[in-house]
């Protein structure tokens with residue numbers, strides 16, 4: 188399987204790292220591009236694959252897709268339509284175009300790609316880079332079973348792949364795509380206040396990071412439920428009960444809902460903003 192990545196950045200870099208580590212693709216079967224020569228150089232040395240840049244060769248994207256079975260597009264949502272419009276004449280008809288972009292619909296992509304070009308929309312998250320990611324995957328119309336399997340194989344070794352309808356991708360952004368940032372924010376806040384309470388900053392950061400990691404691993408154990416795990420930490424009238432009460436009395440439930448609704452809403456807005 189030949190894989191081309193247009194826009195080898197943070198998200199597609201995480202996907203590539205996970206896929207290489209899992210053996211889903213071989214480095215010699217990957218070609219990738221970036222906009223700037225500096226990013227190309229950095230990504231090539233980071234991942235050990237061939238990376239060309241538009242800065243050095245304005246036909247770089249066209250050359251990169253010449254033999255591609257899967258074209259993973261990792262440019263920003265605002266750049267999707269222009270990138271695909273430019274690329275369209277060079278795609279092999281059977282190449283599957285896989286998007287990771289928030290808010291760019293398959294209808295928008297289909298409008299600028301050759302008729303019948305197979306399209307798969309996904310919403311991944313960056314923990315794929317360490318083999319613990321999530322990918323919501325919505326194959327477009329006309330994508331064969333074999334093509335869906337090939338795209339799925341790219342992610343499967345490095346995370347949980349959840350087939351969804353395209354309309355559900357806004358919920359996947361809110362629940363998984365953006366969600367690592369919520370956890371990182373919580374870790375930041377815990378570490379910062381631990382330091383304010385008198386711990387040295389490095390120890391507080393290390394404690395927050397190890398706690399998030401440990402809690403994540405416990406959540407992944409067979410049959411684990413977040414609520415039961417939380418209650419096991421909460422001794423009656425103990426310290427945790429006081430902390431959890433403070434969170435809930437402070438409106439954390441509503442706050443999480445509002446944050447996730449804001450992410451999903453932005454995804455929908457981008458569909459309008461960056462539509463073809």
Ligand SMILES: NC(=O)C1=CN([C@@H]2O[C@H](COP(=O)(O)OP(=O)(O)OC[C@H]3O[C@@H](n4cnc5c(N)ncnc54)[C@H](OP(=O)(O)O)[C@@H]3O)[C@@H](O)[C@H]2O)C=CC1
Pocket residue numbers: 193194195196197198199220221222223224226227241248261262263264266270287288289310311312313364365
């Ligand atoms: N970051 C995340 O956690 C997630 C991101 N996504 C989606 O991933 C996509 C990329 O985001 P992210 O990885 O954060 O962004 P990055 O800026 O890290 O990556 C974008 C990449 O695209 C390159 N690029 C820009 N224009 C072109 C072009 N015309 N041709 C080839 N390459 C180009 C950039 O090169 P250069 O560096 O030279 O500008 C860069 O390598 C977005 O659509 C986003 O919605 C989805 C889920 C999670």
Ligand SMILES: O=C(O)[C@@H]1CCC=N1
Pocket residue numbers: 289360364365
């Ligand atoms: O913030 C964003 O728009 C992208 C999509 C999900 C995570 N990062």
